[in-house]
Amino acid sequence: MRDLGASSRMRSIGIGILGFGTVGAGVVEGLQRNARVIGERLGLMPAVLRIADLDLEADRGVAVEPDTITRDAEAVVRDENVRIVVELIGGTGAAKELVMLALELGKPVVTANKALLAEHGREIFELAERRGVDLYFGASVGGGIPVIRALREGLIGNRINSIHGILNGTCNYILTRMEAEGLEFEQVLGEAQAAGYAEADPALDIDGTDTAHKAVILASLAYGFSVPMSSVATEGIRGISRTDIRYAGDLGYRIKLLAVIKREDSRIEVRVHPTLVPLNTMLASVGGVYNAVMVEGDLVGKTLYYGRGAGRKPTASTVISDIAEVMKNLEGGSRRPLAALAQIGQPAGIMDIGEVVTRYYLRLSLLDRPGVLGRIADILGANGISIASVIQKDISQDDYVPVVIVTHRACEAELNTALGEIDALEIVGAPTVRFRIEE
Amino acid sequence: MRDLGASSRMRSIGIGILGFGTVGAGVVEGLQRNARVIGERLGLMPAVLRIADLDLEADRGVAVEPDTITRDAEAVVRDENVRIVVELIGGTGAAKELVMLALELGKPVVTANKALLAEHGREIFELAERRGVDLYFGASVGGGIPVIRALREGLIGNRINSIHGILNGTCNYILTRMEAEGLEFEQVLGEAQAAGYAEADPALDIDGTDTAHKAVILASLAYGFSVPMSSVATEGIRGISRTDIRYAGDLGYRIKLLAVIKREDSRIEVRVHPTLVPLNTMLASVGGVYNAVMVEGDLVGKTLYYGRGAGRKPTASTVISDIAEVMKNLEGGSRRPLAALAQIGQPAGIMDIGEVVTRYYLRLSLLDRPGVLGRIADILGANGISIASVIQKDISQDDYVPVVIVTHRACEAELNTALGEIDALEIVGAPTVRFRIEE
Numbered sequence: 062m063r064d065l066g067a068s069s070r071m072r073s074i075g076i077g078i079l080g081f082g083t084v085g086a087g088v089v090e091g092l093q094r095n096a097r098v099i100g101e102r103l104g105l106m107p108a109v110l111r112i113a114d115l116d117l118e119a120d121r122g123v124a125v126e127p128d129t130i131t132r133d134a135e136a137v138v139r140d141e142n143v144r145i146v147v148e149l150i151g152g153t154g155a156a157k158e159l160v161m162l163a164l165e166l167g168k169p170v171v172t173a174n175k176a177l178l179a180e181h182g183r184e185i186f187e188l189a190e191r192r193g194v195d196l197y198f199g200a201s202v203g204g205g206i207p208v209i210r211a212l213r214e215g216l217i218g219n220r221i222n223s224i225h226g227i228l229n230g231t232c233n234y235i236l237t238r239m240e241a242e243g244l245e246f247e248q249v250l251g252e253a254q255a256a257g258y259a260e261a262d263p264a265l266d267i268d269g270t271d272t273a274h275k276a277v278i279l280a281s282l283a284y285g286f287s288v289p290m291s292s293v294a295t296e297g298i299r300g301i302s303r304t305d306i307r308y309a310g311d312l313g314y315r316i317k318l319l320a321v322i323k324r325e326d327s328r329i330e331v332r333v334h335p336t337l338v339p340l341n342t343m344l345a346s347v348g349g350v351y352n353a354v355m356v357e358g359d360l361v362g363k364t365l366y367y368g369r370g371a372g373r374k375p376t377a378s379t380v381i382s383d384i385a386e387v388m389k390n391l392e393g394g395s396r397r398p399l400a401a402l403a404q405i406g407q408p409a410g411i412m413d414i415g416e417v418v419t420r421y422y423l424r425l426s427l428l429d430r431p432g433v434l435g436r437i438a439d440i441l442g443a444n445g446i447s448i449a450s451v452i453q454k455d456i457s458q459d460d461y462v463p464v465v466i467v468t469h470r471a472c473e474a475e476l477n478t479a480l481g482e483i484d485a486l487e488i489v490g491a492p493t494v495r496f497r498i499e500e
Numbered sequence: 501m502r503d504l505g506a507s508s509r510m511r512s513i514g515i516g517i518l519g520f521g522t523v524g525a526g527v528v529e530g531l532q533r534n535a536r537v538i539g540e541r542l543g544l545m546p547a548v549l550r551i552a553d554l555d556l557e558a559d560r561g562v563a564v565e566p567d568t569i570t571r572d573a574e575a576v577v578r579d580e581n582v583r584i585v586v587e588l589i590g591g592t593g594a595a596k597e598l599v600m601l602a603l604e605l606g607k608p609v610v611t612a613n614k615a616l617l618a619e620h621g622r623e624i625f626e627l628a629e630r631r632g633v634d635l636y637f638g639a640s641v642g643g644g645i646p647v648i649r650a651l652r653e654g655l656i657g658n659r660i661n662s663i664h665g666i667l668n669g670t671c672n673y674i675l676t677r678m679e680a681e682g683l684e685f686e687q688v689l690g691e692a693q694a695a696g697y698a699e700a701d702p703a704l705d706i707d708g709t710d711t712a713h714k715a716v717i718l719a720s721l722a723y724g725f726s727v728p729m730s731s732v733a734t735e736g737i738r739g740i741s742r743t744d745i746r747y748a749g750d751l752g753y754r755i756k757l758l759a760v761i762k763r764e765d766s767r768i769e770v771r772v773h774p775t776l777v778p779l780n781t782m783l784a785s786v787g788g789v790y791n792a793v794m795v796e797g798d799l800v801g802k803t804l805y806y807g808r809g810a811g812r813k814p815t816a817s818t819v820i821s822d823i824a825e826v827m828k829n830l831e832g833g834s835r836r837p838l839a840a841l842a843q844i845g846q847p848a849g850i851m852d853i854g855e856v857v858t859r860y861y862l863r864l865s866l867l868d869r870p871g872v873l874g875r876i877a878d879i880l881g882a883n884g885i886s887i888a889s890v891i892q893k894d895i896s897q898d899d900y901v902p903v904v905i906v907t908h909r910a911c912e913a914e915l916n917t918a919l920g921e922i923d924a925l926e927i928v929g930a931p932t933v934r935f936r937i938e939e
Binding site: 103363 | 526824
């Protein structure tokens with residue numbers, strides 16, 4: 062064993078941590094456990110000087126000097142020895158005020174707060190830019206996966222053609238179990254809640270909002286402008302049944318909740334919804350709580366980043382790498398411009414979901430009677446939608462049979478018109494189930 | 501369209517490129533095509549001032565001022581306006597001299613040269629460290645995949661437990677086609693050569709040397725010391741037959757050429773060989789010419805990086821990101837310490853392949869006679885090797901039948917002893933085929 066002399070003589074940089082919850086404790090524990098590795102790799106030592114949390118008593122499973130912790134978060138931000146502010150409070154209240162204060166004071170900020178950036182990114186990015194201060198947010202998307210770093214740095218030479226992401230571990234866990242065990246959504250959700258894999262109030266996850274937050278951040282990074290949450294068409298996974306999972310499998314697909322970000326001519330589309338992806342693709346292979354992001358660049362082609370999208374230690378891993386990066390920048394007196402504001406002369410408009418053109422999976426409930434499928438095909442055809450394949454199995458349910466249609470590429474608005482007409486027919490027993498397909 | 505005023509007023513940094521072949525031309529083309537994106541993301545403009553190549557005439561499909569190109573590589577390195585030297589010559593001759601010269605002159609170097617780093621890494625790293633100069637080599641492993649960046653920066657807070665990599669696109673392409681089409685190795689290799697997917701002299705790829713070069717670089721980065729090529733047990737893919745691919749599939753595995761790097765107590769193992777990986781894993785899903793690297797860190801858990809491991813544009817993507825990084829460092833007057841020399845107090849010893857403990861796939865050729873399997877089991881048992889499963893199908897080949905045995909975890913040296921005894925038996929018709937299994 063070498064002695065610690067080298068490390069202890071290394072220059073250290075003071076860190077203030079706001080929020081001593083799961084991730085905050087993970088960051089402190091990680092910095093303690095791997096201090097020497099980090100110091101030797103970086104040539105600098107991170108020193109956690111102060112930690113703010115409203116709860117001074119809880120046992121976080123990590124030892125810190127008692128006088129390090131305070132309830133006064135603002136004092137931590139203002140402490141002149143704190144040179145980097147790490148915001149791990151979450152939400153858009155106190156977190157926003159403290160992040161803005163730090164940036165105003167000219168202190169670089171590291172945050173894992175996706176809601177804050179998705180909803181107030183523009184204001185925060187602009188302040189960071191105006192004050193010439195670093196803002197790192199690697200853990201806001203993909204937890205432990207260094208995908209933000211890849212977009213900001215590893216793919217800096219690329220124009221981004223598209224991003225497809227499985228960004229919510231709870232949803233992916235539920236879908237994986239539904240398929241593996243042939244269960245319905247509600248049953249898996251209940252068990253996931255009991256086991257702690259899903260929140261007591263799971264709406265933010267299963268309705269797609271969490272994924273949309275992350276999509277907004279990725280789109281901003283890729284295309285250099287602020288994407289409002291309101292422009293992201295978002296559907297969650299409540300409407301997925303085991304029946305659809307089975308049919309999708311028969312057709313050679315698996316259903317995933319995807320964030321889809323694409324450049325189409327001069328505009329981009331940003332959408333979040335259950336999506337059929339071909340079984341033989343990398344994204345289809347992502348099971349359980351894992352996340353993955355497929356990024357296609359004009360030089361690099363397809364790249365994929367995979368790992369744990371949440372959790373104490375994985376998230377801490379990324380927060381620590383952001384802290385390390387800011388330390389290097391501080392040492393050199395430089396900073397990273399925010400690609401999220403780079404306005405790189407790329408498409409600046411956002412497409413309405415009605416303009417999206419893609420293939421669709423449709424599951425109709427039709428009376429088992431001659432000529433019925435012909436009427437459906439006529440309506441689709443009249444709306445410019447052509448059929449790629451049809452599955453009709455010989456199973457009757459209350460006089461209605463399920464018929465699954467896969468379309469060729471069609472425009473969403475036209476599909477909606479067609480489905481409006483179809484679902485009004487007396488031969489249709491239930492609203493048509495519709496999922497988009499990405500190849 | 502915004503005007504280019506902002507970009508043209510940006511500070512630029514002079515680049516010299518050594519080697520104007522496939523990758524060199526890709527880098528110049530990428531820098532030209534995406535100059536504005538890069539400049540706005542980085543806040544600095546890369547300016548290719550000089551290019552050295554022995555061939556001044558060839559058409560590289562990219563337009564450069566004629567007087568930019570010279571045959572005098574040393575003059576490019578010494579040019580005082582060239583502040584970053586990009587070495588894309590390859591090999592360990594002129595490339596080494598020029599890299600050493602640049603470092604001696606205090607100029608940061610970007611290289612994609614895996615052979616150079618695998619064989620002379622220690623000398624080069626130490627010179628860079630002594631001169632306090634940046635050395636970036638992202639494209640030396642994984643082509644367009646930013647996995648070196650992930651190891652150096654994104655996972656900086658982690659101790660690395662293991663790395664499993666599919667690092668050679670030619671081998672992966674051959675294995676993918678052998679499986680998909682039920683072909684033998686020689687046939688696919690011939691077709692791959694005809695189609696330009698494999699070199700006329702494919703030895704470096706298919707015998708595993710290229711993968712071993714990359715394994716050495718990854719191991720150095722992960723564990724902070726120089727791993728000699730001679731310590732890497734290396735087997736290529738010539739010995740894989742479609743029979744083994746089929747048996748592996750029956751057992752729930754796919755055969756991949758893997759680089760395996762693992763920490764075991766106080767030492768590491770670094771090995772390259774055909775490996776059975778479970779079908780339901782991400783690595784098993786990597787098909788065709790794609791590469792992927794699974795990195796497991798103590799904080800982050802498992803992460804995977806996937807993309808094109810070679811080719812003009814993907815490699816250029818990574819070289820450009822390295823150039824961008826060095827530019828940022830130069831601007832701030834800072835540099836990145838070389839994690840490959842960080843000597844992070846982690847295990848420093850390298851295990852001999854004989855000490856490796858893993859599971860094995862064995863395909864024996866046995867006389868179809870009662871008691872034969874019992875004798876094999878006895879020999880394995882006497883050497884401390886226990887059997888997990890056996891497949892014996894009812895197919896006779898010249899009186900001998902193939903018998904496939906999967907073992908529990910066993911020590912390589914003991915397995916070798918057992919196989920020595922087994923292959924000497926008169927009931928054995930051909931040397932036993934043996935592959936390692938990674939779960």
